[in-house]
Amino acid sequence: MAVLDTLGRPIGSLRLSVTDRCNLRCHYCMPEDEYLWLPREDLLTFEEIITVSDIFGELGVDRIRLTGGEPLLRRNLPVLIEGLAAKPWLRDLAMTTNGVLLAEAAADLKRVGLHRLTVSLDTLQPDRFQRLARINALSDVLEGIDASRRAGFTGLKLDTVVTRGDNDDELIDLIEFARSVDAEVRFIEYMDVGGATSWKKDAVVTRKDMLARIADHYGPVTSISEPESSAPAAQFRLPDGATFGIISSTSQPFCRTCDRSRLTADGVLLLCLYAQHGIDLRRPMRAGASRETLTNLIRAGWEGRADRGAEERLIVGDRGTYIPLKKLKKEPHLEMHTRGG
């Protein structure tokens, strides 16, 4: 029997953060100079992750996305992927990565059974990459994309967070680049989630703006999204047949169909990207809780879920930073790089 939350939404997918560490410092996610990291001993072991994942599977999850921080920084990640890929209940196993370490990892990821890859790519200009992510690594990311294709990954997605004055002049270049590597680009609106301490309404380029600019260049754009889909990206087609997506979390949120649960690398279950509190699964698990107890914890959490964070933010009139820096500095779980995006 499907487990439903208070708004009738089933639990369908799990975003598994495997580390809070990152090798980039994207301006919309990790703009600060210093961070408080999760204690290493708190990170769930692969065995613990598989145990919890199996429970999510029993409750209705059939899609897992590995994320972070940067998931490729987690040592021996292919071992975890191999364990997850063997699960009969898992229909889709994907990973979101910044691509910096992908060139070396791609063949292994394919060999152990990862189904799909999403690479975050905000610009095709090396100096801009350096300015926006504080590390000069664009060529590594491009090599990673190339290596993933050679390794046999298909259906590659490229995720671009669009911010005004930074990369909103690259929409067409990114669509063309995606086409050249058989990928689909998805433009993400800048969100005011924890970690986005420089967020300002003016920096958001809305879906409407993006569509207008794209149509201006290519001609009429057609919406091809399935109605009532739980996928975050709305899909569009250009007159020449190429497709792209827009994730409009800020201007047109899609909480109504959200089936996503999130698990931080130290085992805290979050019911929404905006949730300020989570359900700690690590402590009970390490204290010897039975599988039944853990299952009940997760089920009760989901059944009590009323979260629709992005929709609630939309009605805040004079909207500024969501979590003040002082609070973020004390509680790493509120950070975007801890909750996995």
Ligand code: SAM
């Ligand atoms: N490090 C990996 C990466 O960047 O692909 C995975 C983790 S990252 C937190 C996951 C996604 O969150 C990325 O695609 C990133 O662009 C997105 N993200 C982070 N901060 C964001 C923000 N303030 N607004 C919108 N998307 C954001």
Ligand code: SF4
């Ligand atoms: Fe950028 Fe992802 Fe790292 Fe955040 S976690 S700084 S989005 S690469």
Ligand code: SF4
């Ligand atoms: Fe789901 Fe929360 Fe995002 Fe809305 S804001 S789509 S409920 S994770």
